[in-house]
Amino acid sequence: MVTAAPALLEVRGLGIRYGDKVALQGVDLQVRPNEIFGLIGPANAGKTSFLRAINRMDEFVPNMRVEGEVRFAGHDVQHITNLYALRRRIGVVFPLPVGLPLSIYDNVALAPRLRGMRSRADLDAIVERCLRRAALWDEVKDRLQNLGSLLSGGQQQRLTIARALSQEPALLLLDEFSIAVDPVTTMRIEEVLKELRQELTIVLVTNLVQQARRLADRTAFFLGGRCVEIAETESLFSGGAKDQRTIDYLEGRFG
Amino acid sequence: MTRTPTSTHDSLARELARRDAAWWRDLAARLAVSIGGVSTILFIVAIFAFIGSQGFEFAWNRLSWSELFFGTRWEPTVSPPTYGAWAMIAGTAWITAVAMLVAVPLSFCAAVYIGEFATGRRREWLKILVELLAAIPSVVWGVIGLQVFNPMIQSVFGVQIGLNVLNAGLILGLMAAPIMTTLAEDALKAVPDSYREAAEALGATRWQVIYKVVLPHARPGLSAAVLLGIGRAFGETIAVLMASGHTLMAPGSVFDSAATLTATIAAELGEAAVDSDHYQALFVLGLVLFFITFAINLLADRIVRGRRRS
Numbered sequence: 001m002v003t004a005a006p007a008l009l010e011v012r013g014l015g016i017r018y019g020d021k022v023a024l025q026g027v028d029l030q031v032r033p034n035e036i037f038g039l040i041g042p043a044n045a046g047k048t049s050f051l052r053a054i055n056r057m058d059e060f061v062p063n064m065r066v067e068g069e070v071r072f073a074g075h076d077v078q079h080i081t082n083l084y085a086l087r088r089r090i091g092v093v094f095p096l097p098v099g100l101p102l103s104i105y106d107n108v109a110l111a112p113r114l115r116g117m118r119s120r121a122d123l124d125a126i127v128e129r130c131l132r133r134a135a136l137w138d139e140v141k142d143r144l145q146n147l148g149s150l151l152s153g154g155q156q157q158r159l160t161i162a163r164a165l166s167q168e169p170a171l172l173l174l175d176e177f178s179i180a181v182d183p184v185t186t187m188r189i190e191e192v193l194k195e196l197r198q199e200l201t202i203v204l205v206t207n208l209v210q211q212a213r214r215l216a217d218r219t220a221f222f223l224g225g226r227c228v229e230i231a232e233t234e235s236l237f238s239g240g241a242k243d244q245r246t247i248d249y250l251e252g253r254f255g
Numbered sequence: 256m257t258r259t260p261t262s263t264h265d266s267l268a269r270e271l272a273r274r275d276a277a278w279w280r281d282l283a284a285r286l287a288v289s290i291g292g293v294s295t296i297l298f299i300v301a302i303f304a305f306i307g308s309q310g311f312e313f314a315w316n317r318l319s320w321s322e323l324f325f326g327t328r329w330e331p332t333v334s335p336p337t338y339g340a341w342a343m344i345a346g347t348a349w350i351t352a353v354a355m356l357v358a359v360p361l362s363f364c365a366a367v368y369i370g371e372f373a374t375g376r377r378r379e380w381l382k383i384l385v386e387l388l389a390a391i392p393s394v395v396w397g398v399i400g401l402q403v404f405n406p407m408i409q410s411v412f413g414v415q416i417g418l419n420v421l422n423a424g425l426i427l428g429l430m431a432a433p434i435m436t437t438l439a440e441d442a443l444k445a446v447p448d449s450y451r452e453a454a455e456a457l458g459a460t461r462w463q464v465i466y467k468v469v470l471p472h473a474r475p476g477l478s479a480a481v482l483l484g485i486g487r488a489f490g491e492t493i494a495v496l497m498a499s500g501h502t503l504m505a506p507g508s509v510f511d512s513a514a515t516l517t518a519t520i521a522a523e524l525g526e527a528a529v530d531s532d533h534y535q536a537l538f539v540l541g542l543v544l545f546f547i548t549f550a551i552n553l554l555a556d557r558i559v560r561g562r563r564r565s
Contacts, residue, residue, distance in 0.1 A: 073267035
């Protein structure tokens with residue numbers, strides 16, 4: 001584990017409100033380069049709001065207010081010069097798949113094209129690599145020109161993952177990526193995520209405690225808008241949790 | 256290919272601090288769009304300012320507002336002149352009301368048929384036809400009022416004059432129906448198919464699905480369609496002028512001839528000397544019209560928006 005390198009993502013005193021409703025408060029954490037950072041907690045814990053603050057999705061929610069500081073590669077994201085570069089470098093997979101109304105090929109080739117890539121050969125290579133990584137290639141390789149929005153739910157979810165990978169993110173935010181994906185395919189994607197750790201950093205929000213255990217290097221437990229505990233995943237799951245609420249949650253006594 | 260974390264960090268930081276070509280293009284496009292958007296508002300303000308400037312001095316100094324709204328005599332050319340617009344306001348209201356009685360059932364039925372029952376090629380053809388109907392010039396409708404509806408009303412109802420509120424209302428209703436149909440159909444189309452499927456899975460009949468699920472969900476859009484239809488009816492000029500009989504008296508029944516605000520302006524502005532009291536009084540009528548249509552459009556907008564927020 002790299003410890004000397006500066007944190008890729010640094011969050012200090014992060015608070016999020018929707019109107020009067022507090023969704024998150026006082027969150028401090030760091031995500032190190034090339035780690036998988038797990039985020040677990042019951043519904044309404046503030047997990048998704050946390051992700052929204054990272055790549056400035058708050059702009060799309062009219063009454064969402066973000067306090068505190070989020071630093072990505074040393075830049076405060078609230079005052080970043082090139083917001084689009086930030087979003088390009090942070091891939092997001094939302095829990096409900098969004099297949100854009102383009103062909104499967106164009107869905108995956110969109111981000112590279114937006115970056116200015118024109119060469120058919122380069123695009124072909126990226127599309128195939130990303131679809132393979134998202135464990136979708138074998139199912140769609142013969143119909144890449146079909147509409148992406150007509151795939152099944154689970155396939156669209158994998159298409160979304162392939163699309164997020166195609167923008168070559170430095171940080172990948174996964175919000176319940178396996179919600180519509182069958183267990184076997186989920187396992188295949190999890191294997192890919194482990195390999196991706198070589199190239200990028202992942203923040204993995206999940207309702208499946210065991211998924212965090214399988215994948216995450218470190219895991220944070222969110223509850224009611226607060227970060228209760230952050231620890232090395234192995235120690236958290238092998239009796240090292242310090243907070244009683246974390247222990248209860250891990251053992252399935254609530255949430 | 257493993258990048259070392261530190262170099263990733265530095266190159267990332269540089270990328271985030273750089274305004275690239277896409278960033279500048281984005282800025283330019285945003286500016287261009289804003290200029291277009293702001294100029295729309297400028298045009299509206301300019302039109303308002305023009306109408307206001309022509310009628311304001313007269314309205315402020317020499318016009319009695321109570322006479323304007325409640326006076327029954329519009330006699331700008333006799334001495335002393337009177338400027339009572341009640342007959343025109345009443346005429347406009349009567350004709351619009353009749354128009355909506357015609358247009359609402361017609362357009363809603365058409366929209367439900369096109370949106371919920373017609374399929375495939377028939378549906379596409381119907382939509383094209385409806386749009387064609389919307390493109391018929393209003394003077395043609397006026398001629399239909401004069402030459403077709405006029406004798407028809409005379410013989411069916413046994414009245415002396417067929418150019419009346421009923422005639423103008425029918426014409427306006429038929430004119431407003433196509434655009435209302437299109438808008439209503441859009442509102443129906445915006446209801447997700449999953450709602451229909453969920454309701455049909457419960458054993459609901461087609462009509463029950465439409466009545467209990469589709470129409471309630473589409474209600475804001477349908478209300479907006481009606482309001483925009485009313486706005487259309489209010490603003491229509493030439494067809495009404497031809498079909499209404501243009502008589503400056505408040506109608507007592509649908510068989511009385513009537514005059515509308517728009518038709519009066521159109522008929523008299525050419526005769527009134529520029530800057531005369533009569534000329535300015537007509538601009539005051541324009542202001543009244545402007546505010547009524549503005550209020551209707553605002554209301555329609557609020558209804559549609561209210562839906563989105565909830």
